[in-house]
Amino acid sequence: MSTSNVILIVVAVLVVLAIAVVAGVVLSRRRRISLSQKEEAAEAPAKGGGYRTGSGISLSSGGGGGTAAPPAHPVEERTEVEGQPGVGDDAAVPRDTERRGIVDVPLPDGPPAADSSTAVEVPEQGTAPAEPVAPAEPPAAPPEPAEPAERAEPSAPAEPAAPAEPAEPVAPAEPVVPKPAEPTAEELAEEIEPTSGRLERLRGRLSRSRSTLGQGLLGLLGAGDLDEESWEEIEDTLLMADLGAATTTEITDRLRSELASRGLRTSEQVRALLREVLVDALGPDMQRSVQALPHGDPADGGKPAVVLVVGVNGTGKTTTTGKLARVLVADGRTVLLGAADTFRAAAVEQLATWGERVGAEVVRGNEGADPASVAFEAVSRGSDTAVDTVLIDTAGRLHTKTGLMDELGKVKRVVEKRAQVDEVLLVLDATTGQNGLTQARVFSDVVDVTGIVLTKLDGTAKGGIVFQVQRELGVPVKLVGLGEGPDDLAPFEPGAFVDALLG
Numbered sequence: 484m485s486t487s488n489v490i491l492i493v494v495a496v497l498v499v500l501a502i503a504v505v506a507g508v509v510l511s512r513r514r515r516i517s518l519s520q521k522e523e524a525a526e527a528p529a530k531g532g533g534y535r536t537g538s539g540i541s542l543s544s545g546g547g548g549g550t551a552a553p554p555a556h557p558v559e560e561r562t563e564v565e566g567q568p569g570v571g572d573d574a575a576v577p578r579d580t581e582r583r584g585i586v587d588v589p590l591p592d593g594p595p596a597a598d599s600s601t602a603v604e605v606p607e608q609g610t611a612p613a614e615p616v617a618p619a620e621p622p623a624a625p626p627e628p629a630e631p632a633e634r635a636e637p638s639a640p641a642e643p644a645a646p647a648e649p650a651e652p653v654a655p656a657e658p659v660v661p662k663p664a665e666p667t668a669e670e671l672a673e674e675i676e677p678t679s680g681r682l683e684r685l686r687g688r689l690s691r692s693r694s695t696l697g698q699g700l701l702g703l704l705g706a707g708d709l710d711e712e713s714w715e716e717i718e719d720t721l722l723m724a725d726l727g728a729a730t731t732t733e734i735t736d737r738l739r740s741e742l743a744s745r746g747l748r749t750s751e752q753v754r755a756l757l758r759e760v761l762v763d764a765l766g767p768d769m770q771r772s773v774q775a776l777p778h779g780d781p782a783d784g785g786k787p788a789v790v791l792v793v794g795v796n797g798t799g800k801t802t803t804t805g806k807l808a809r810v811l812v813a814d815g816r817t818v819l820l821g822a823a824d825t826f827r828a829a830a831v832e833q834l835a836t837w838g839e840r841v842g843a844e845v846v847r848g849n850e851g852a853d854p855a856s857v858a859f860e861a862v863s864r865g866s867d868t869a870v871d872t873v874l875i876d877t878a879g880r881l882h883t884k885t886g887l888m889d890e891l892g893k894v895k896r897v898v899e900k901r902a903q904v905d906e907v908l909l910v911l912d913a914t915t916g917q918n919g920l921t922q923a924r925v926f927s928d929v930v931d932v933t934g935i936v937l938t939k940l941d942g943t944a945k946g947g948i949v950f951q952v953q954r955e956l957g958v959p960v961k962l963v964g965l966g967e968g969p970d971d972l973a974p975f976e977p978g979a980f981v982d983a984l985l986g
Protein backbone atom coordinates (compact mmCIF):
# COMPACT_ATOMS: atom_id res chain seq x y z
CA MET A 484 0.00 0.00 0.00
CA SER A 485 1.43 3.27 -1.05
CA THR A 486 2.08 6.13 1.35
CA SER A 487 -0.57 8.30 -0.26
CA ASN A 488 -3.13 5.55 0.29
CA VAL A 489 -2.17 5.30 3.91
CA ILE A 490 -2.49 9.07 4.28
CA LEU A 491 -5.88 8.98 2.61
CA ILE A 492 -7.08 6.27 4.96
CA VAL A 493 -5.82 8.15 8.01
CA VAL A 494 -7.55 11.33 6.84
CA ALA A 495 -10.79 9.46 6.22
CA VAL A 496 -10.68 7.91 9.71
CA LEU A 497 -10.09 11.33 11.25
CA VAL A 498 -13.05 12.82 9.41
CA VAL A 499 -15.33 10.00 10.57
CA LEU A 500 -14.17 10.46 14.15
CA ALA A 501 -14.80 14.19 14.00
CA ILE A 502 -18.34 13.63 12.71
CA ALA A 503 -19.01 11.09 15.46
CA VAL A 504 -17.83 13.50 18.15
CA VAL A 505 -19.97 16.36 16.82
CA ALA A 506 -23.01 14.09 16.55
CA GLY A 507 -22.41 12.87 20.11
CA VAL A 508 -22.29 16.40 21.45
CA VAL A 509 -25.46 17.40 19.61
CA LEU A 510 -27.33 14.33 20.82
CA SER A 511 -26.27 14.78 24.41
CA ARG A 512 -27.46 18.41 24.29
CA ARG A 513 -30.82 17.31 22.97
CA ARG A 514 -31.35 14.94 25.83
CA ARG A 515 -31.30 17.81 28.22
CA ILE A 516 -33.81 20.55 28.03
CA SER A 517 -32.91 23.77 29.65
CA LEU A 518 -35.37 26.09 31.29
CA SER A 519 -33.87 29.14 29.80
CA GLN A 520 -36.00 31.92 28.51
CA LYS A 521 -33.83 32.04 25.44
CA GLU A 522 -34.93 28.64 24.25
CA GLU A 523 -38.53 29.35 24.97
CA ALA A 524 -38.37 32.54 23.07
CA ALA A 525 -36.82 30.78 20.14
CA GLU A 526 -39.36 28.02 20.02
CA ALA A 527 -42.52 29.72 21.11
CA PRO A 528 -42.48 33.30 20.06
CA ALA A 529 -44.83 35.70 21.72
CA LYS A 530 -45.81 34.90 25.24
CA GLY A 531 -46.32 31.71 27.14
CA GLY A 532 -43.44 29.32 27.23
CA GLY A 533 -43.09 26.44 24.92
CA TYR A 534 -44.09 23.56 27.04
CA ARG A 535 -43.37 20.23 25.55
CA THR A 536 -43.25 16.67 26.62
CA GLY A 537 -39.94 15.56 27.96
CA SER A 538 -38.93 18.97 29.06
CA GLY A 539 -38.02 20.25 32.45
CA ILE A 540 -40.31 22.56 34.32
CA SER A 541 -41.12 25.17 31.76
CA LEU A 542 -41.12 28.76 32.90
CA SER A 543 -42.35 31.78 31.08
CA SER A 544 -43.30 35.39 31.51
CA GLY A 545 -46.86 36.20 32.40
CA GLY A 546 -49.43 37.34 29.93
CA GLY A 547 -49.45 41.06 30.52
CA GLY A 548 -45.90 42.07 29.90
CA GLY A 549 -45.64 39.63 27.13
CA THR A 550 -42.75 40.16 24.92
CA ALA A 551 -39.75 41.02 26.99
CA ALA A 552 -37.36 38.14 27.30
CA PRO A 553 -35.33 38.30 30.47
CA PRO A 554 -31.63 38.68 29.96
CA ALA A 555 -29.48 35.64 29.77
CA HIS A 556 -28.27 34.83 33.24
CA PRO A 557 -24.74 33.72 33.84
CA VAL A 558 -26.08 30.55 35.35
CA GLU A 559 -26.80 29.33 31.90
CA GLU A 560 -23.14 29.15 31.40
CA ARG A 561 -22.37 27.21 34.47
CA THR A 562 -24.66 24.21 34.62
CA GLU A 563 -26.20 21.62 32.45
CA VAL A 564 -23.41 21.78 29.99
CA GLU A 565 -21.23 19.16 28.52
CA GLY A 566 -20.48 16.14 30.56
CA GLN A 567 -23.57 16.51 32.73
CA PRO A 568 -25.95 13.60 33.00
CA GLY A 569 -29.09 13.72 30.94
CA VAL A 570 -32.75 12.97 31.39
CA GLY A 571 -33.43 10.23 33.87
CA ASP A 572 -29.90 10.17 35.21
CA ASP A 573 -29.20 10.78 38.83
CA ALA A 574 -27.69 14.09 38.12
CA ALA A 575 -26.88 17.05 40.24
CA VAL A 576 -25.39 20.42 39.68
CA PRO A 577 -21.81 20.32 40.88
CA ARG A 578 -21.36 21.90 44.27
CA ASP A 579 -18.57 24.07 43.18
CA THR A 580 -20.42 25.70 40.34
CA GLU A 581 -20.82 29.40 40.50
CA ARG A 582 -24.19 30.58 41.61
CA ARG A 583 -25.88 33.77 42.31
CA GLY A 584 -25.44 35.03 45.84
CA ILE A 585 -28.22 35.69 48.26
CA VAL A 586 -30.51 38.56 47.54
CA ASP A 587 -29.63 41.84 49.02
CA VAL A 588 -31.34 41.90 52.38
CA PRO A 589 -31.01 44.16 55.36
CA LEU A 590 -29.46 42.56 58.37
CA PRO A 591 -31.27 42.82 61.64
CA ASP A 592 -29.11 44.38 64.29
CA GLY A 593 -30.87 43.16 67.31
CA PRO A 594 -33.77 40.95 68.08
CA PRO A 595 -35.55 39.20 65.28
CA ALA A 596 -38.01 41.38 63.49
CA ALA A 597 -40.91 39.33 64.59
CA ASP A 598 -42.78 42.11 66.27
CA SER A 599 -43.45 44.64 63.65
CA SER A 600 -46.64 44.06 61.87
CA THR A 601 -45.05 43.29 58.55
CA ALA A 602 -41.45 42.65 59.14
CA VAL A 603 -38.99 41.66 56.54
CA GLU A 604 -37.45 38.38 57.46
CA VAL A 605 -33.84 37.79 56.75
CA PRO A 606 -32.85 34.30 55.93
CA GLU A 607 -30.70 33.27 58.83
CA GLN A 608 -28.24 30.57 58.34
CA GLY A 609 -28.65 27.08 59.61
CA THR A 610 -29.06 26.92 63.29
CA ALA A 611 -26.86 29.78 64.38
CA PRO A 612 -29.48 32.27 65.36
CA ALA A 613 -27.24 34.94 66.73
CA GLU A 614 -25.22 35.81 63.70
CA PRO A 615 -27.47 36.12 60.76
CA VAL A 616 -24.72 38.04 59.16
CA ALA A 617 -22.03 36.87 56.92
CA PRO A 618 -22.79 33.24 56.72
CA ALA A 619 -25.13 33.64 53.88
CA GLU A 620 -22.84 35.36 51.50
CA PRO A 621 -20.00 33.20 50.65
CA PRO A 622 -18.60 36.42 49.28
CA ALA A 623 -18.43 37.80 52.79
CA ALA A 624 -14.94 36.41 52.86
CA PRO A 625 -12.90 39.24 51.49
CA PRO A 626 -10.11 38.48 49.16
CA GLU A 627 -7.63 39.04 51.95
CA PRO A 628 -6.49 35.91 53.67
CA ALA A 629 -7.12 37.85 56.87
CA GLU A 630 -9.37 36.88 59.72
CA PRO A 631 -12.07 34.66 58.40
CA ALA A 632 -9.60 32.33 56.90
CA GLU A 633 -7.77 31.50 60.10
CA ARG A 634 -10.89 30.68 62.02
CA ALA A 635 -12.81 29.00 59.39
CA GLU A 636 -12.66 25.51 60.72
CA PRO A 637 -15.52 24.34 58.60
CA SER A 638 -14.99 25.20 55.07
CA ALA A 639 -12.21 27.63 54.37
CA PRO A 640 -9.13 25.68 53.52
CA ALA A 641 -6.98 26.85 56.37
CA GLU A 642 -3.95 26.88 54.17
CA PRO A 643 -2.21 30.17 54.00
CA ALA A 644 -2.09 29.84 50.28
CA ALA A 645 -5.25 31.84 50.58
CA PRO A 646 -5.51 33.68 47.31
CA ALA A 647 -6.88 30.54 45.75
CA GLU A 648 -10.19 30.21 47.66
CA PRO A 649 -11.95 33.55 47.68
CA ALA A 650 -14.20 32.57 44.87
CA GLU A 651 -16.28 35.65 44.23
CA PRO A 652 -14.78 38.61 45.94
CA VAL A 653 -17.55 40.95 46.84
CA ALA A 654 -18.04 44.03 48.92
CA PRO A 655 -16.17 43.35 52.11
CA ALA A 656 -18.91 45.28 53.82
CA GLU A 657 -19.20 43.72 57.27
CA PRO A 658 -15.75 43.44 58.66
CA VAL A 659 -17.40 42.82 61.98
CA VAL A 660 -17.96 39.18 61.56
CA PRO A 661 -15.26 37.38 63.38
CA LYS A 662 -15.77 34.04 61.83
CA PRO A 663 -18.14 32.85 59.21
CA ALA A 664 -20.77 30.49 60.54
CA GLU A 665 -20.09 26.97 59.55
CA PRO A 666 -22.90 25.26 57.77
CA THR A 667 -23.91 28.22 55.78
CA ALA A 668 -21.77 28.09 52.74
CA GLU A 669 -22.53 24.42 52.49
CA GLU A 670 -26.20 25.04 52.82
CA LEU A 671 -26.22 27.65 50.19
CA ALA A 672 -24.34 25.35 47.95
CA GLU A 673 -27.14 22.86 48.41
CA GLU A 674 -27.62 20.87 45.32
CA ILE A 675 -30.85 21.09 43.45
CA GLU A 676 -31.94 18.25 41.27
CA PRO A 677 -31.98 19.17 37.60
CA THR A 678 -35.48 20.06 36.57
CA SER A 679 -35.32 18.20 33.33
CA GLY A 680 -36.46 14.62 33.27
CA ARG A 681 -37.95 14.76 36.73
CA LEU A 682 -41.14 13.00 35.78
CA GLU A 683 -39.10 10.18 34.35
CA ARG A 684 -36.89 10.08 37.41
CA LEU A 685 -39.89 10.01 39.72
CA ARG A 686 -42.04 7.67 37.68
CA GLY A 687 -41.62 4.91 40.22
CA ARG A 688 -43.61 7.06 42.63
CA LEU A 689 -46.66 6.49 40.51
CA SER A 690 -46.55 2.78 41.16
CA ARG A 691 -49.89 2.66 42.93
CA SER A 692 -51.69 4.31 40.06
CA ARG A 693 -49.75 2.17 37.64
CA SER A 694 -50.78 -1.12 39.17
CA THR A 695 -54.44 -0.20 39.42
CA LEU A 696 -55.05 1.93 36.39
CA GLY A 697 -52.28 1.19 33.92
CA GLN A 698 -51.82 -2.51 34.52
CA GLY A 699 -55.52 -3.00 35.11
CA LEU A 700 -56.42 -1.56 31.72
CA LEU A 701 -53.66 -3.34 29.89
CA GLY A 702 -54.72 -6.62 31.44
CA LEU A 703 -58.34 -6.19 30.44
CA LEU A 704 -57.69 -4.91 26.95
CA GLY A 705 -55.05 -7.49 26.24
CA ALA A 706 -57.30 -10.37 27.20
CA GLY A 707 -58.60 -10.78 23.70
CA ASP A 708 -62.26 -10.66 22.70
CA LEU A 709 -63.95 -8.08 24.79
CA ASP A 710 -67.55 -8.68 25.76
CA GLU A 711 -69.88 -6.25 27.50
CA GLU A 712 -68.72 -7.44 30.87
CA SER A 713 -65.13 -6.67 29.98
CA TRP A 714 -66.04 -3.17 28.88
CA GLU A 715 -67.87 -2.64 32.14
CA GLU A 716 -64.76 -3.69 33.98
CA ILE A 717 -62.74 -1.24 31.95
CA GLU A 718 -65.17 1.50 32.88
CA ASP A 719 -65.00 0.52 36.52
CA THR A 720 -61.23 0.64 36.44
CA LEU A 721 -61.30 4.15 35.04
CA LEU A 722 -63.90 5.31 37.52
CA MET A 723 -62.03 3.82 40.46
CA ALA A 724 -58.97 5.76 39.43
CA ASP A 725 -61.01 8.96 39.60
CA LEU A 726 -61.21 9.77 35.94
CA GLY A 727 -64.82 10.78 36.34
CA ALA A 728 -67.87 9.68 34.42
CA ALA A 729 -67.49 11.93 31.39
CA THR A 730 -63.84 11.13 30.74
CA THR A 731 -64.49 7.45 31.36
CA THR A 732 -67.23 7.33 28.77
CA GLU A 733 -65.16 9.26 26.29
CA ILE A 734 -62.19 6.96 26.70
CA THR A 735 -64.11 3.69 26.54
CA ASP A 736 -66.10 4.82 23.50
CA ARG A 737 -62.96 5.73 21.68
CA LEU A 738 -61.18 2.51 22.63
CA ARG A 739 -64.15 0.48 21.43
CA SER A 740 -64.40 2.13 18.07
CA GLU A 741 -60.67 2.24 17.42
CA LEU A 742 -60.19 -1.39 18.41
CA ALA A 743 -62.94 -2.40 16.02
CA SER A 744 -61.89 -0.23 13.12
CA ARG A 745 -58.15 -0.74 13.33
CA GLY A 746 -58.36 -4.48 13.84
CA LEU A 747 -55.54 -4.50 16.32
CA ARG A 748 -54.13 -7.86 17.28
CA THR A 749 -50.94 -7.75 19.26
CA SER A 750 -50.62 -6.53 22.81
CA GLU A 751 -48.13 -3.93 21.62
CA GLN A 752 -50.70 -2.47 19.26
CA VAL A 753 -53.32 -2.39 21.98
CA ARG A 754 -50.92 -0.75 24.34
CA ALA A 755 -50.04 1.89 21.75
CA LEU A 756 -53.71 2.63 21.18
CA LEU A 757 -54.35 2.92 24.90
CA ARG A 758 -51.44 5.30 25.23
CA GLU A 759 -52.71 7.43 22.40
CA VAL A 760 -56.22 7.62 23.80
CA LEU A 761 -55.09 8.46 27.33
CA VAL A 762 -52.63 11.11 26.18
CA ASP A 763 -55.29 12.72 24.01
CA ALA A 764 -57.63 12.82 26.97
CA LEU A 765 -55.00 14.78 28.89
CA GLY A 766 -55.00 17.70 26.50
CA PRO A 767 -51.40 17.45 25.34
CA ASP A 768 -51.61 20.88 23.75
CA MET A 769 -52.51 22.77 26.89
CA GLN A 770 -50.11 25.50 27.85
CA ARG A 771 -48.33 24.22 30.94
CA SER A 772 -45.53 26.64 31.32
CA VAL A 773 -45.38 28.21 34.78
CA GLN A 774 -45.54 31.96 34.32
CA ALA A 775 -42.87 32.79 36.79
CA LEU A 776 -40.37 34.74 34.75
CA PRO A 777 -40.09 38.50 35.11
CA HIS A 778 -41.34 41.09 32.70
CA GLY A 779 -38.12 42.49 31.37
CA ASP A 780 -35.05 42.76 33.51
CA PRO A 781 -36.05 43.75 37.05
CA ALA A 782 -32.62 45.28 37.53
CA ASP A 783 -33.36 47.56 34.63
CA GLY A 784 -36.90 48.70 35.28
CA GLY A 785 -38.56 45.36 34.57
CA LYS A 786 -41.13 43.82 36.90
CA PRO A 787 -40.87 40.64 38.89
CA ALA A 788 -43.29 37.86 38.12
CA VAL A 789 -45.84 37.30 40.85
CA VAL A 790 -47.12 33.83 41.64
CA LEU A 791 -49.89 33.23 44.15
CA VAL A 792 -50.17 29.76 45.69
CA VAL A 793 -53.63 28.86 46.98
CA GLY A 794 -55.59 25.85 48.19
CA VAL A 795 -57.29 24.21 51.14
CA ASN A 796 -55.46 23.23 54.30
CA GLY A 797 -52.68 20.75 54.15
CA THR A 798 -52.65 20.18 50.41
CA GLY A 799 -48.97 21.08 50.16
CA LYS A 800 -48.96 24.80 49.37
CA THR A 801 -45.94 25.73 51.44
CA THR A 802 -44.01 22.69 50.31
CA THR A 803 -44.85 23.44 46.69
CA THR A 804 -43.85 27.09 47.09
CA GLY A 805 -40.50 25.98 48.46
CA LYS A 806 -39.98 23.39 45.76
CA LEU A 807 -40.84 25.93 43.09
CA ALA A 808 -38.39 28.40 44.57
CA ARG A 809 -35.72 25.78 44.14
CA VAL A 810 -36.68 25.25 40.52
CA LEU A 811 -36.35 28.97 39.89
CA VAL A 812 -33.06 29.28 41.72
CA ALA A 813 -31.73 26.33 39.77
CA ASP A 814 -32.69 28.29 36.69
CA GLY A 815 -30.60 31.19 37.90
CA ARG A 816 -33.48 33.35 39.09
CA THR A 817 -33.71 35.39 42.24
CA VAL A 818 -36.76 34.73 44.33
CA LEU A 819 -38.57 36.41 47.19
CA LEU A 820 -41.03 34.46 49.28
CA GLY A 821 -44.09 36.07 50.79
CA ALA A 822 -45.46 34.24 53.83
CA ALA A 823 -49.05 35.35 53.62
CA ASP A 824 -50.13 32.39 55.73
CA THR A 825 -50.60 34.40 58.85
CA PHE A 826 -52.81 31.80 60.50
CA ARG A 827 -50.19 29.27 61.22
CA ALA A 828 -46.89 30.38 62.66
CA ALA A 829 -45.37 27.04 61.78
CA ALA A 830 -46.19 27.61 58.13
CA VAL A 831 -44.20 30.84 58.20
CA GLU A 832 -41.25 29.09 59.79
CA GLN A 833 -41.55 26.32 57.27
CA LEU A 834 -41.41 28.81 54.43
CA ALA A 835 -38.52 30.66 56.06
CA THR A 836 -36.58 27.40 56.09
CA TRP A 837 -37.22 26.89 52.41
CA GLY A 838 -36.05 30.45 51.87
CA GLU A 839 -32.82 29.85 53.75
CA ARG A 840 -32.07 26.82 51.73
CA VAL A 841 -32.13 28.70 48.47
CA GLY A 842 -30.97 32.06 49.72
CA ALA A 843 -34.32 33.72 49.16
CA GLU A 844 -35.54 36.61 51.24
CA VAL A 845 -38.78 35.96 53.11
CA VAL A 846 -41.33 38.64 53.87
CA ARG A 847 -43.61 37.73 56.69
CA GLY A 848 -46.11 39.28 59.02
CA ASN A 849 -47.13 38.67 62.56
CA GLU A 850 -49.44 35.83 63.37
CA GLY A 851 -52.90 37.11 62.66
CA ALA A 852 -51.72 39.98 60.48
CA ASP A 853 -53.72 40.83 57.41
CA PRO A 854 -52.50 38.40 54.74
CA ALA A 855 -53.28 40.93 52.04
CA SER A 856 -50.87 43.44 53.57
CA VAL A 857 -48.14 40.83 53.85
CA ALA A 858 -48.65 39.87 50.22
CA PHE A 859 -48.58 43.52 49.20
CA GLU A 860 -45.43 44.10 51.20
CA ALA A 861 -43.80 41.07 49.61
CA VAL A 862 -44.52 42.30 46.12
CA SER A 863 -43.32 45.81 46.96
CA ARG A 864 -40.17 44.46 48.46
CA GLY A 865 -39.62 42.17 45.50
CA SER A 866 -39.96 45.10 43.12
CA ASP A 867 -37.65 47.28 45.18
CA THR A 868 -34.98 44.64 45.37
CA ALA A 869 -35.46 43.70 41.73
CA VAL A 870 -35.93 39.99 42.21
CA ASP A 871 -37.11 37.93 39.28
CA THR A 872 -40.02 36.25 41.00
CA VAL A 873 -42.19 36.78 44.05
CA LEU A 874 -43.86 33.61 45.29
CA ILE A 875 -46.69 34.16 47.74
CA ASP A 876 -47.79 31.31 49.95
CA THR A 877 -51.31 31.81 51.28
CA ALA A 878 -53.03 30.19 54.23
CA GLY A 879 -54.99 27.03 53.70
CA ARG A 880 -58.70 27.71 53.66
CA LEU A 881 -61.75 25.62 53.23
CA HIS A 882 -63.50 26.46 50.04
CA THR A 883 -66.77 26.24 51.94
CA LYS A 884 -65.92 29.17 54.20
CA THR A 885 -67.17 32.24 52.46
CA GLY A 886 -65.30 34.67 54.69
CA LEU A 887 -61.97 33.00 54.03
CA MET A 888 -62.58 32.83 50.32
CA ASP A 889 -63.42 36.54 50.33
CA GLU A 890 -60.18 37.15 52.15
CA LEU A 891 -58.30 35.29 49.41
CA GLY A 892 -59.99 37.39 46.77
CA LYS A 893 -58.85 40.44 48.67
CA VAL A 894 -55.25 39.20 48.80
CA LYS A 895 -55.22 39.01 45.04
CA ARG A 896 -56.91 42.34 44.52
CA VAL A 897 -54.54 44.10 46.88
CA VAL A 898 -51.48 42.58 45.22
CA GLU A 899 -52.83 43.70 41.88
CA LYS A 900 -52.67 47.28 43.07
CA ARG A 901 -48.94 46.89 43.08
CA ALA A 902 -48.24 44.37 40.35
CA GLN A 903 -49.77 42.00 37.91
CA VAL A 904 -50.41 38.51 39.24
CA ASP A 905 -48.96 36.25 36.57
CA GLU A 906 -49.90 32.88 37.90
CA VAL A 907 -52.39 31.61 40.45
CA LEU A 908 -51.46 28.04 41.28
CA LEU A 909 -54.13 25.98 42.96
CA VAL A 910 -52.60 23.17 44.97
CA LEU A 911 -54.80 20.09 45.12
CA ASP A 912 -54.13 16.95 47.10
CA ALA A 913 -54.56 14.06 44.67
CA THR A 914 -55.63 11.73 47.44
CA THR A 915 -58.81 13.69 48.13
CA GLY A 916 -60.47 12.62 44.91
CA GLN A 917 -63.77 14.23 43.99
CA ASN A 918 -63.53 16.76 46.77
CA GLY A 919 -60.53 18.23 45.02
CA LEU A 920 -62.73 18.98 42.09
CA THR A 921 -65.23 20.88 44.15
CA GLN A 922 -62.40 22.87 45.71
CA ALA A 923 -61.01 23.65 42.33
CA ARG A 924 -64.29 25.07 41.11
CA VAL A 925 -64.70 27.39 44.07
CA PHE A 926 -61.11 28.61 44.05
CA SER A 927 -61.32 29.18 40.35
CA ASP A 928 -64.35 31.38 40.81
CA VAL A 929 -62.69 33.46 43.47
CA VAL A 930 -59.16 33.94 42.19
CA ASP A 931 -59.15 32.84 38.61
CA VAL A 932 -56.81 29.89 38.86
CA THR A 933 -54.31 29.66 36.00
CA GLY A 934 -52.63 26.38 36.80
CA ILE A 935 -53.00 23.35 39.04
CA VAL A 936 -50.40 21.62 41.11
CA LEU A 937 -51.49 18.11 41.97
CA THR A 938 -49.60 16.95 45.04
CA LYS A 939 -49.21 13.60 46.75
CA LEU A 940 -49.63 11.67 43.54
CA ASP A 941 -47.02 9.38 45.01
CA GLY A 942 -49.40 8.16 47.67
CA THR A 943 -52.47 7.36 45.67
CA ALA A 944 -53.89 4.90 43.21
CA LYS A 945 -56.16 7.63 41.94
CA GLY A 946 -53.87 9.37 39.55
CA GLY A 947 -56.84 9.65 37.21
CA ILE A 948 -57.92 12.82 38.99
CA VAL A 949 -55.57 14.64 36.62
CA PHE A 950 -57.88 13.89 33.72
CA GLN A 951 -60.95 15.07 35.51
CA VAL A 952 -59.63 18.26 36.96
CA GLN A 953 -58.40 19.50 33.63
CA ARG A 954 -61.55 18.55 31.84
CA GLU A 955 -63.87 20.11 34.39
CA LEU A 956 -61.98 23.32 34.81
CA GLY A 957 -60.21 23.78 31.54
CA VAL A 958 -57.19 24.69 33.63
CA PRO A 959 -54.00 22.74 32.97
CA VAL A 960 -52.23 20.68 35.57
CA LYS A 961 -48.81 22.28 35.39
CA LEU A 962 -46.90 20.56 38.13
CA VAL A 963 -47.18 17.37 40.11
CA GLY A 964 -45.90 16.63 43.59
CA LEU A 965 -44.42 13.17 43.83
CA GLY A 966 -42.98 13.14 47.31
CA GLU A 967 -41.92 15.16 50.30
CA GLY A 968 -38.37 15.67 49.13
CA PRO A 969 -37.31 19.19 48.17
CA ASP A 970 -37.00 18.30 44.52
CA ASP A 971 -39.98 16.01 44.24
CA LEU A 972 -41.88 18.44 42.07
CA ALA A 973 -42.12 17.63 38.40
CA PRO A 974 -43.64 19.23 35.36
CA PHE A 975 -46.77 17.49 34.26
CA GLU A 976 -46.23 15.95 30.86
CA PRO A 977 -49.11 13.91 29.46
CA GLY A 978 -46.91 11.52 27.48
CA ALA A 979 -44.45 10.83 30.27
CA PHE A 980 -47.30 10.52 32.74
CA VAL A 981 -49.16 7.96 30.68
CA ASP A 982 -45.92 6.07 30.06
CA ALA A 983 -45.39 5.92 33.80
CA LEU A 984 -48.94 4.65 34.28
CA LEU A 985 -48.57 1.96 31.66
CA GLY A 986 -45.28 0.85 33.19
Ligand SMILES: Nc1nc2c(ncn2[C@@H]2O[C@H](COP(=O)(O)OP(=O)(O)OP(=O)(O)O)[C@@H](O)[C@H]2O)c(=O)[nH]1
Nearest residue numbers: 796797798799800801802879938939964965966967
Ligand atom coordinates in the same frame (compact mmCIF):
# COMPACT_ATOMS: atom_id res chain seq x y z
N1 LIG B 1 -46.18 12.40 49.83
C1 LIG B 1 -46.24 13.71 49.55
N2 LIG B 1 -46.37 14.59 50.56
C2 LIG B 1 -46.44 15.89 50.26
C3 LIG B 1 -46.38 16.35 48.92
N3 LIG B 1 -46.50 17.71 48.95
C4 LIG B 1 -46.61 18.06 50.25
N4 LIG B 1 -46.59 16.97 51.05
C5 LIG B 1 -46.70 16.90 52.50
O1 LIG B 1 -47.98 17.37 52.88
C6 LIG B 1 -47.90 17.95 54.16
C7 LIG B 1 -48.57 19.31 54.14
O2 LIG B 1 -47.77 20.15 53.34
P1 LIG B 1 -47.76 21.73 53.54
O3 LIG B 1 -46.90 22.28 52.47
O4 LIG B 1 -47.47 22.10 54.93
O5 LIG B 1 -49.27 22.05 53.26
P2 LIG B 1 -50.00 23.45 53.26
O6 LIG B 1 -51.01 23.38 52.19
O7 LIG B 1 -49.03 24.55 53.18
O8 LIG B 1 -50.66 23.44 54.69
P3 LIG B 1 -51.49 24.62 55.40
O9 LIG B 1 -50.61 25.82 55.40
O10 LIG B 1 -51.78 24.10 56.75
O11 LIG B 1 -52.72 24.81 54.61
C8 LIG B 1 -46.42 18.01 54.52
O12 LIG B 1 -46.14 16.93 55.36
C9 LIG B 1 -45.72 17.81 53.19
O13 LIG B 1 -44.47 17.21 53.31
C10 LIG B 1 -46.25 15.38 47.86
O14 LIG B 1 -46.21 15.68 46.67
N5 LIG B 1 -46.18 14.08 48.25
